[in-house]
Amino acid sequence: MPSGLVALLDDVSVIARAAAASLDDVSAAAAKAGTKAAGVVIDDAAVTPSYVTEFTPDRELPVIARIAKGSLFNKLVILLPVALALSALLPGAITPLLMCGGLFLCFEGAEKVLEKLGGEKHGETLEDHPVDVASFENERVSGAIRTDLILSAEIMAIALAEVSTEGLVQQALILGVVGIAITVAVYGAVGLIVKMDDIGLHLTGKSSAFSKQVGRFLLRAMPVLLALLATVGTAAMLWVGGGIILHGLEVLGVHGPADVAHSVQHAVEAATGPLGGVLGWLAKAVLSALVGVVLGAVVAVVVHVVGHMRGAKH
Template sequence: MPTGLVALLDDISVIARAAASSLDDVSAAAAKAGSKAAGVVIDDAAVTPSYVTEFTPDRELPVIARIAKGSLFNKLVILLPIALLLSALLPVAITPLLMMGGLYLCFEGAEKVLEKLGGAKHGETLEDKPTDVTAFENERVSGAIRTDLILSAEIMAIALAEVSGEGIVQQGIILAVVGIAITVAVYGAVGLIVKMDDIGLHLSKKPSALARSFGHFLLRAMPVLLVLLATVGTAAMLWVGGGIILHGLEELGVHGPAGLAHAAQHAVEVATGPVGGVLGWLTYAVASAIVGLVLGSIVAVGVHLVAKARGKL
């Protein structure tokens, strides 16, 4: 075989091995970045069902599909380019922008709490028999996509922090992989959750006693699960939003609020021994949620006062 061809084949094999190694590095970095964002992913999965549980069964999956498409658009078209540009040109702006998003989450969560406590409701629900069901669906989808934008921004920021040492192209690929994988995981799980009653009804008609028993269990569990998810979803908005604010203040040099929350977390971890990790995390989450509720309530009251004043004009 001519030596030139041998050399060419050797070069191709070297390039192929380098490409394979690069792909391995990207997949490993994406897995690491995605795992760091797992907490926000759980919050996202808890928040989203509240946007689709009031629809008729035939509209649940189409609504989830619309929200999932909006989520992919958020991550890949809006946030990915912005993240890469900010990382390269203006990294100091990332923290303030995340804090603004965190404050929006606090507002959303606090408004839900105020409504539960007897405050005025804002926006229609299906119990109110909306006059335009299509407009109601569009409004609900838009609200879900707005909330997803904030949670997705936090996910992408966490992932970006994990791969900041990579080249700009690898950063883009890793963030895209993380964004797609998380969207599929979250909205796949949400789809299973909201269709759990249909699955239960189907199983309850099977000839197998075991299948019928499990089907009846799913049917009984569904209302409880939805209430639990609605509660967790509201709490998630508050603790994620409050946590973003605390972390952002710490990044900007204001260590006091986050220091108090971390001190409480550490004290609980030391005092509770084997379960200290879980209870310590819960303590910090509660502290973050309190911060989120206070700040969100202030914003919510302000927004409602401005809206009321405009209504009088």
């Protein structure tokens, strides 16, 4: 009996060590996959504040919390099972689906550019004094979650590509860890950004001269930062969307557009010395954004023409 118990404990210890090793592998792979997706994470963080800048202070954090919950649902309930199923059953469909998402991002970004240029405004803002504020909030949250779905799909696809050689269970664990970690990081940062003015106002009421100075700085910097983030958010939609299209075409065998972007990037890197890495990346991002503007404008024109035709029929 004692020997049987000792043998059982030995088996348990072996299983525990194997589980610990597996968790170490999962955490390492998740960190690697998350690092690969860092560019899209930054885009996600830049896009999101634009959806909450027009709310009253008491609604900012609740709106961010709703978007964060929607983001987790996107990643864990929708995208994770779909990614695993496609990886196992239909891997060739991943690229076309991502390209459709990229085209949607291009359309969203182009709409914002057209509005900035004086085009027709789409959707209410609080400046319009909407009759139903709750419906306005729901619409804004839904729009943020739709955009997050595209960015999250790109994040999960990048992560999946990094762990494609792992077993199905490990893929699921790693994608889950990446999804949760990135959501917490992005929306935690967004929460800090949109509450920066409240933090600044609180600090100005402190007795310390340093605290007052920091508070005044935060208050002055907040409008500038939000305006900058709105611009970066629009640019992010365009360069991520255009980049997805270029990469997708390359994967599907149409190398010309991506080759042009790569050639420009390498030429800029070679010509700019120590800053070559940053400026080369920037050159490629600008080209991707231009592709996004053109494609998004075409989609926007088609959408509005069809919309006006349907409106005329009714």
